Amino acid sequence: MNxxxxxxxxxxxxxxxxxxxxxxxxIAVTVHGDNDEHTVSLDGSVWQCSCDFFAHHATCAxxxxxxxxxxxxxxxxxxxxxx
Ligand SMILES: [Zn+2]
Numbered sequence: 001m002n003x004x005x006x007x008x009x010x011x012x013x014x015x016x017x018x019x020x021x022x023x024x025x026x027i028a029v030t031v032h033g034d035n036d037e038h039t040v041s042l043d044g045s046v047w048q049c050s051c052d053f054f055a056h057h058a059t060c061a062x063x064x065x066x067x068x069x070x071x072x073x074x075x076x077x078x079x080x081x082x083x
Contacts, residue, residue: 045077
């Protein structure tokens with residue numbers, strides 16, 4: 001492996017350890033819930049989930065789990081008061 005690639009890999013590890021460098025603008029995730037699979041998406045700061053609870057509350061365990069998982073990598077408005 002050439003030294004250029006080694007440098008890139010080292011930088012990738014450094015970036016990956018600094019989560020605040022990343023800001024997810026759009027994501028689509030399938031969440032394997034206890035009883036069903038749910039499709040969760042984020043577009044800008046707007047969450048969507050295919051589960052029934054989300055339809056009535058505009059939040060749910062699936063979106064909150066992703067907020068906990070992605071934390072500071074989400075745009076500020078998409079971070080609700082889960083922490
Ligand atoms: Zn949900």
